[in-house]
Structures are given as structure tokens and as C-alpha cells.
Amino acid sequence: MAVEASARVPVSSDAVQTRTAGRKRRFQLSGLLTHFVLIIGSVFALLPFVWMVATSLKTSDQATNFPKNADLGATLRMFVPTNPQWSNYKDAWQSADFGRYFFNSILVASLCTVGVLITSVLAAYAFAKLDFRGSGLIFGLVLATMMIPHEAAYIPNFVIVRNLQWIDTYAALVIPWIASPFNIFLLRQFFRALPEEIYEAAALDGCSRLRFIWQFAVPLSKPALITAGLFSFIGSWNSLLWPLIVTSQDSMRTIQVGLSNFLNSEQNEFHLLMAAATFTILPIIVIYFFAQRQFVEGIAKTGVKLSAPTLH
Amino acid sequence: MTTGTAGLQSEEHTLAQLARSQRRRRFRLNLEGYVLILPAVLVLGIFHFLPIIYAFVLSLYRAPIFKGLLPAPERFTGFNNYGRILNDDIFWKVLGNTIWYALGSVVLGLATALGLALLLNRPIRGIGIYRTIFFLPYVTSLLVAGMIWRWLFRSPNQNGPGGLVNSLIVGVGGKPVDFLGESRGIFQLAFNIQPVINSANPDDLGSKLIGGLTSFLGGPSLALFTIILLAIWSVVGFNTVVFIAGLQNVPKELYDAARVDGAQGWTLFKNITWPLISPTTFFLAIVSTIGAFQAFTTVFTTSIDRLGGPDNSTNVMTLFFYTAAFRYTQLGLSYASTTAIILFFILVVLSIFQTRLAASRVNY
Numbered sequence: 001m002a003v004e005a006s007a008r009v010p011v012s013s014d015a016v017q018t019r020t021a022g023r024k025r026r027f028q029l030s031g032l033l034t035h036f037v038l039i040i041g042s043v044f045a046l047l048p049f050v051w052m053v054a055t056s057l058k059t060s061d062q063a064t065n066f067p068k069n070a071d072l073g074a075t076l077r078m079f080v081p082t083n084p085q086w087s088n089y090k091d092a093w094q095s096a097d098f099g100r101y102f103f104n105s106i107l108v109a110s111l112c113t114v115g116v117l118i119t120s121v122l123a124a125y126a127f128a129k130l131d132f133r134g135s136g137l138i139f140g141l142v143l144a145t146m147m148i149p150h151e152a153a154y155i156p157n158f159v160i161v162r163n164l165q166w167i168d169t170y171a172a173l174v175i176p177w178i179a180s181p182f183n184i185f186l187l188r189q190f191f192r193a194l195p196e197e198i199y200e201a202a203a204l205d206g207c208s209r210l211r212f213i214w215q216f217a218v219p220l221s222k223p224a225l226i227t228a229g230l231f232s233f234i235g236s237w238n239s240l241l242w243p244l245i246v247t248s249q250d251s252m253r254t255i256q257v258g259l260s261n262f263l264n265s266e267q268n269e270f271h272l273l274m275a276a277a278t279f280t281i282l283p284i285i286v287i288y289f290f291a292q293r294q295f296v297e298g299i300a301k302t303g304v305k306l307s308a309p310t311l312h
Numbered sequence: 313m314t315t316g317t318a319g320l321q322s323e324e325h326t327l328a329q330l331a332r333s334q335r336r337r338r339f340r341l342n343l344e345g346y347v348l349i350l351p352a353v354l355v356l357g358i359f360h361f362l363p364i365i366y367a368f369v370l371s372l373y374r375a376p377i378f379k380g381l382l383p384a385p386e387r388f389t390g391f392n393n394y395g396r397i398l399n400d401d402i403f404w405k406v407l408g409n410t411i412w413y414a415l416g417s418v419v420l421g422l423a424t425a426l427g428l429a430l431l432l433n434r435p436i437r438g439i440g441i442y443r444t445i446f447f448l449p450y451v452t453s454l455l456v457a458g459m460i461w462r463w464l465f466r467s468p469n470q471n472g473p474g475g476l477v478n479s480l481i482v483g484v485g486g487k488p489v490d491f492l493g494e495s496r497g498i499f500q501l502a503f504n505i506q507p508v509i510n511s512a513n514p515d516d517l518g519s520k521l522i523g524g525l526t527s528f529l530g531g532p533s534l535a536l537f538t539i540i541l542l543a544i545w546s547v548v549g550f551n552t553v554v555f556i557a558g559l560q561n562v563p564k565e566l567y568d569a570a571r572v573d574g575a576q577g578w579t580l581f582k583n584i585t586w587p588l589i590s591p592t593t594f595f596l597a598i599v600s601t602i603g604a605f606q607a608f609t610t611v612f613t614t615s616i617d618r619l620g621g622p623d624n625s626t627n628v629m630t631l632f633f634y635t636a637a638f639r640y641t642q643l644g645l646s647y648a649s650t651t652a653i654i655l656f657f658i659l660v661v662l663s664i665f666q667t668r669l670a671a672s673r674v675n676y
Contacts, residue, residue, distance in 0.1 A: 031436055034431050034434070034436055035436065035437075035438075037431060038428075038431055038432070038436075038442050041428060041442075041446065042442060042445045042446070044545070045445050045446050045448060045449055045545070045548075045549070046445060046448070048449075048457070048460045048461070048464060048545070049448070049452075049460075051460065051463070051464060051476060052456075052460050052463075055463065064471065064474075066471075066472045066473045066474070066475075066476075066478075066479040067472070067473075067479065067482075067483070068471075068472045068473075069482070070482055070483055070484070070485050071483060072480070072483030072484060074483075075476070075479040075480055075482075075483045078476070078479075118351070119351040119352040119355065120352065122348040122349070122351065122352065123348060123349040123351070123352035123353070125348060126344070126345045126348035126349045127349065130341055130344055130345040130348070131341070132341055132342040132344070132345025132346065133342050133345075135345060138349065138353065141361070142352070142353065142356060144361075145356050145360045145361050147659075147660070147663060148360055148361070148364055148656070149602065149605070149606050149655065149656060149659050150360075150606070151606045151608060151630045151652070151655070152363075152364065152367065152606075152652040152653070152655050152656040152659075153359070153360060153363035153364060153367065153652070154634075154652070155363075155367060155370070155633065155637055155645055155648045155649050155652050156362075156363035156364075156366035156367040156370060156649065156652075157359055157363050158637070158645075159366070159370070159381065159645065160358070160359070160362075160363070160366070160381075163380065163381055175355065175359075176355065176358075176359035176360075178351075178355055179351070179352040179353075179354075179355035179356045179359075179360075181356060181360075184352060209344060209348075234451055237453070238451075238452075238453035238454065238455075240453075240454070240455050240608075240609050240612075241608050241609065241612075241630070241634065245634075245638065256453060256455050259455055259456070259459075260455055260612075260613070263455075263459055263613070263618075264618070270463050273459055273463070274459075274460070274463070277456040277459050277460065280453065280455075280456055281452050281453060281456050284451055284452070284453070285448075285451070285452075288447075288448065288451045289444075292444055292447070295447065295451070296443055296444075296447060296553050299550065299553050299554060299557075300553055300554070300556065300557035
């Protein structure tokens, strides 16, 4: 930028040089300050995780053994567990039916994800490409459901599910969540960009509508589908209130409900609670590290609205 | 002559055929469309659209527990439940808490996120690492986050400071704080205000109003504020990523032009950045407010008794109707539905208000 300015404004080369040097120094200093602030921010973001893992590796006594007097050094040393108790993970895993909860959550989250992608692709394609009667009105109504707070619908949904005799079934955990107005909206944008001629050409070759969607529309919207799928999986894995309402048997609990119950029964066994917390978020953390580009760019690019409400 | 008529006839014939085939095509197209949208529309209709109407219907009954789809007809009480709720002191307290929760988490949360986004929206090293770190809490389940929070902010006990935060406070020479057990408001604590209670006539409407208002103005309880910090921690990464996207849409030439005119720092932010990212800010404000009004897991996990305590000072709308429906069954499903409908209307009004405000203020 200094070069541009010097090209436009006739000043002596000496003056340009000193000014550039001054700006550079200032820039470096502000860069250092930026890093300083960002590092402090990172410490705040990460500290709870570090504390969780540190606690999960202690004995029950070590976990709550804070220094009684003002001793900052001793407090900070508590971040490093001496003699790590790996058996805590086994103990926590065995003190409730976590294997079953994991199985339930993996099943439910996978079914929700596949279901939501299928219904969204079909509906989005129809709204984008088929000018059927009433499509505008119905699309408007679908978008309107985006404004409805999920939580306000939980009580009547509970009554509906109870009448369908779905309490303590996978149907109750999956079926209400296999449609997403936002995904329909998002994918419709993608499909609208598809030229109609491609379909006409494919139809001449005897390609059916469904096969066309599967072979052309889906691959073209892959980035959006991956982002939508990731958010759906994580949203389902992390959801607590709905599974809490529609399950009562231990064998039907999802991981979050199981962990919530574990918190009630082990109120003060922090080493076990933190071990269970760690293995509960581990799958999501792994997915996040492998797919973080899709997450972050998905939010930034494909439409931010994505799922502030559905995730939490 | 005859050939002419025959030609005309056949032309009519083909026209009719064409119209028929076009009608058939139209029919096929409609059918195809309906079949493709059917699964999504069925699920959205039954589990997202219908429940709002259904909740309203249920709110007109007084039936804590019932079988089937509707309570017995003699249970119908019209708008009785709404009157009950408006006279329910706990409801007003819960509403006040929810408003503080939303205000606190949205205003502080967005300010923090914007600050981080401004820092991250410049050419620095390791930007990807920072982004990864700040976004990590957002993918973490709120239940786990709340469990860690409980443990971090644990209150002091006879064995010492209780939790890490208090241990750090003691370590630098401070006095431990009963974070999650403190039901007094943060402003009340900070300025040492005594609440106004008319002990002579506590049930009088006037003294109730004044008492409620002063307790609201005392701010969120320290316990609720601690939970607000959790809400901010968990969502700040999401808001930051959205803000960065907004910042990158501001044309760089504007800054260059302004710099040539000698503007820098705060002036650039006030006159270029802030007005031009206003669509992003308003979008995030709407989404976060709606999210905050629906908060459940943070309070359900972190509040000291897991029921919105101490003294209902952390109780919020969603937890209130969850406990009404599934814990205090004397209130039950119809009372919970009434709360849900009130929440729904609050959110609709908020969305309309914010959209109006955005339309008049946002610079596109």
C-alpha cells in the first residue's frame, strides 16, 4: 500500500523509506498484540477441556484436593495429573450402560442424518425444478416452520408420540427430525443453478427423475450435503431435551440422556464424571478435526443460518 | 372441398390431442412434485407446524394428566390457564431471568465475537489454528460443557475452595465466591442494593409489582450470570465465523480510499466496518436471541439443583415448562402448553420487531 501511495503522491524517496519503516514496525507491534489477545482467548476456550481431561485422570481425592491457603502454584500444578488413573475411563464406562447409550446415539444420529438428507434432496429438487401447482405457497409454509421454536413444540409432540405409542422407540427419536426446512432452502439454491437442458437430454436417454437426482443433482451439491450432514449428525448426537422426554427405559437412552443421569447419580465423583464427559465428546471432536473445513466454511459460505437453533 | 374439411378436422384433432397431452404432462409434473415433497412436508407438518396449533388447543384445558389426544370435554376451561400464569409469581421471575439471559448472552456474546473476528480478519500467522480453537466449544455438547462449568465454578466447602475458579481466586489473595449458589442479582451485589419488600402487605398487587421490578433491576443472579458465561463460551466461535464472513464482504477499496483521506483505527471501524456489517450483526442478533429464549440444557445441567435454583434465580422459560410437564405433575401438560404458547408469541413478536428494526436500520 505504501508503494501505491508513493506512486501517486510525489514525495522524496527518503521520506517514503522512513514512512514505510515506521509503518512496518507499527504493523509488527500490532501483530504481536493481536497474537497476545488471541492466545489469551484460546486459553479461555481450551481451559475447560484441559481441566476436564486433567480431572478425568485423577483419583477421587486428588480431584478435589485444592490448596486450602493462597497457593497459586499448587493450584496450577493440579492441571498436571501425577500418576494418571486411566482406569477411571473403564470405571466410568462400566458404572452405567454407556455401551448401549453409544450404540443408541450412533444409530439415531446416523438415521437422522441419512433421513434428513434424503427428504431434503427430494423436496429441494421439486421446489427448485418442478413448477407444480401450489409450489410457491407450500415452499413459503416450509420456510415458515423455520421460525417455529422447537422447544415450544415439544409438549404437543410428546402427546402425539405417546398416542402413536412411540415412547421408548427409535421412531420417536428419529422420525420427528428427518426433515429440515433450512436444508431444503439451502439445497434448493444449489439445484436452481442446474440447467434444465441436462435433465431434458438425460430424459431423452430414458433417465428417470429419481435417477437423475441421484446421478447429477446430488454429486453437484456435494459440499452443501456434507455440511448439512455433519451438522445434522452433531445436532442429533448433542441433543438432550427431546430424548429425555420420549425415553424412560434405560436401554433406550441416548448418550446425552445417559450422561445426564450419570451426573445425577455421581454428583461429586468428579473424576468419573469428567471421564464420562470426555468419552462422550470424543467422537464429535474427532469428526470435527477431520472435517473442520466443511464446518467453518459451511457456516461462512453456504448460509450461516445453518443451525444455531437445531444444534443447541 | 372435402379434403379441406378433412384437413381442418384433423387439425382440430391434433390440437385436442396436443391439449390433452399437455394436460397429461401438467398432471404428471404436479404429481411428481407432490410425491417428491411428501416426506419432508409430512414430517414438518406433523411434528413442527401442527404442534403449535395443538399446543394452543391443549392450553385451553385444565388437565395435568390425560390419555388419548385431548382431555375430557368437561376439562375445557378457555383462557383460564393464561390467567393462572399471569398470577404465577414464579412465571414472572422466570420471564425476567430469560430476558437477562438473552440480553447478557447476546450483547456480551456478540461483542466478544466481533472483537475476535476483527482480530482474525487480518493477515496473521496461525489463523487456522485460532479458528479451530475458538470453534471447538460450539461442537461440544452443552451437557458436557455444563458439567465442566459446574465443576469449574464449584462453591467453597469445609475442605477448601471447592472448584478451580475459587482456588485461583484464593490463590491471588481473594475470597472464594458461591458462584452457583448465589441468588442475588449481580448489580444488587455490586452496588449493595437492598431489595424493596413491603412486609406489611406482601400480597398486594402494587408491592408485588415494585418488588418484582426491583428484583429484575438487580440484574441476573450471580448463579445465572455464571451460566450466561457458559452460553457465551459455547457459541462465541459460531458468531465469530459468521462475523469474519461478514467482514470479508466489506470492499477493501473503501478502507484504502478512507486511509488516503487520513482516516484510521476507530474512525474506519465506526464509519465503514460497523455500518457495512450491520446485516450480519442483525442476523446474528435475531438467531442468538431466539436461541437464548429457548435455552434449556445450560440451565438444566449447571444450576445447582438442576431445576433452576437457587430460589428459581436461574430458572428459564423452557426449563419452566419442562418441569411443569414432567416433574410437578399437578401443573401438567396443559399448563406447560400454555407456557409454550406464550414463549412462541414472545419469539414471533421479537422476530417481527427485529426484522422491522433491521429493515429501517440495516445498510445493505
